[in-house]
Amino acid sequence: MARSRSATSNFGRCTPRKAPPPLHKAEGRGQKAESRQRRWCLRRLLPSAYCLLPFPKGCPLKETFLLLGDWLYAFLTHRLTLLAVGGTLGVYARYFMSLWIGSPGWTRGFPLSTFVINVSGSFLLGAAAILIRERLPPAYGYLYLLVGTGFCGGYTTFSTFEYETFQLTSLGSWGQALANVLGSVAAGFLGVLLAVVLVRGLVPRG
Structure with a gap:
């Protein structure tokens, strides 16, 4: 029986994240908006390694990888x-x-x-x-x-x-x-x- 497209569509793919609003639109929202903008800008420059790894949908390793990436970003930009x-x-x-x-x-x-x-x-x-x-x-x-x-x-x-x-x-x-x-x-x-x-x-x- 042929596989359903929905069963394999999320395997090994990275769901694109929407870009945060520009800083001039995020004025007054505090440091959190600026921090999100910085992380997004860095991920545009650096290749997103987690997009290349075949994480299945709902795999806890993917979230762990993302958390480690955010921690590494926070450390490198401190x-x-x-x-x-x-x-x-x-x-x-x-x-x-x-x-x-x-x-x-x-x-x-x-x-x-x-x-x-x-x-x-x-x-x-x-x-x-x-x-x-x-x-x-x-x-x-x-x-x-x-x-x-x-x-x-x-x-x-x-x-x-x-x-x-x-x-x-x-x-x-x-x-x-x-x-x-x-x-x-x-x-x-x-x-x-x-x-x-x-x-x-x-x-x-x-």
């Missing part, structure tokens, strides 16, 4: 997680960049590695600010903690810049110290300006 991951990646990037630029024959007494790191970090911060805060939907605002505060905060360094400038003055290299101060400030500002112009010109509003 402020402390974003700051820790972004800051760790930024510190590693700064360390290896300083090793590469600070190799013998490159610096000649000038703190070139710190200069390049701060300027490139200014560019990245400007790009992240415009891309996340102006071009992406508000539901993705938490990514700024990962890229802006976390990564760029761990990657760039102001205290090292000040200390290396002091070392130059202690050695009597006042010209290099002045060039380091003025050059870092000017180049860092130009880096931010360049990033803002590029992102606003190349990336449309979401």
Whole structure:
């Protein structure tokens, strides 16, 4: 006897979930509406693995899988997680960049590695600010903690810049110290300006 279509229609299929209302329509509904919007936006970006698994209708494992997915989402988008991951990646990037630029024959007494790191970090911060805060939907605002505060905060360094400038003055290299101060400030500002112009010109509003 042929199988009924209803007996197998729910096997191995994922019922599409309706998109939550946009944030501008969900204003005044509190953090729950924003949280639902964030989870939905993340699931649009990431492949829904539970859709690929052959869960039969009413299988308790499917609900368990969904609960684990929601818990994992909450953990990955928590402020402390974003700051820790972004800051760790930024510190590693700064360390290896300083090793590469600070190799013998490159610096000649000038703190070139710190200069390049701060300027490139200014560019990245400007790009992240415009891309996340102006071009992406508000539901993705938490990514700024990962890229802006976390990564760029761990990657760039102001205290090292000040200390290396002091070392130059202690050695009597006042010209290099002045060039380091003025050059870092000017180049860092130009880096931010360049990033803002590029992102606003190349990336449309979401």
